[in-house]
Amino acid sequence: MASCEHYVRKCSFLAPCCNKIYSCRFCHDEAEKTHELERKNVRQIKCNQCGKLQDVVSHCTECGIKFGFYFCSTCRLYDDRDKGQFHCDLCGVCRVGGKDNYFHCSMCDMCYPNNIKSSHKCIEQSSRSNCPICMEDLHASRVPCQILRCGHLLHQTCFQACLKSQLRHCPLCLTSMG
Secondary structure (H helix, E strand, O other): OOOOOOOOOOEEEEEOOOOEEEOOHHHHHHHOOOOOOOHHHOOEEEEOOOOOEEEOOOEOOOOOOEOOOEEEOOOOEEEOOOOOOEEEOOOOEEEOOOHHHEEEEOOOOEEEEHHHOOOOOOOOOOOOOEOOOOOOEOOOOOOOEEEOOOOOEEEHHHHHHHHHOOOOEOOOOOOEOO
């Protein structure tokens, strides 16, 4: 099984929920319409080079191949593209963009870019909610968040759609987005 459109890696997951092999959790969720793969429940992976089924490890126990440039055993994340990935223990997820470029705000419970550290407005656990536009999870989303002036968060794609539709105010507090 080759790498998927979401990640470049040299292993696949054995999904414990359906006992099927998938390249990643997104490929699983696209194929399995009745349930989602909780990546932290993955206990076994399959080497794409030699086919060895094994525990979650960084290198194949059979052929020795490294499964990805980046590996996080907590998130079960493998990626052969360098995106500046890092795991934030406080967020509980992997982020991209380089650890040195972000700070974790304990009140918001989110990693933010360093350039807004002195000016961002804290909203308690702001990332632990759904985007008010699409109602999808903000915290662990692959879609980056747009931080509004008021401190609320939207997915960047939802923010762009709002601007395109001439919606210029935060959908939560009506503060100007511009």
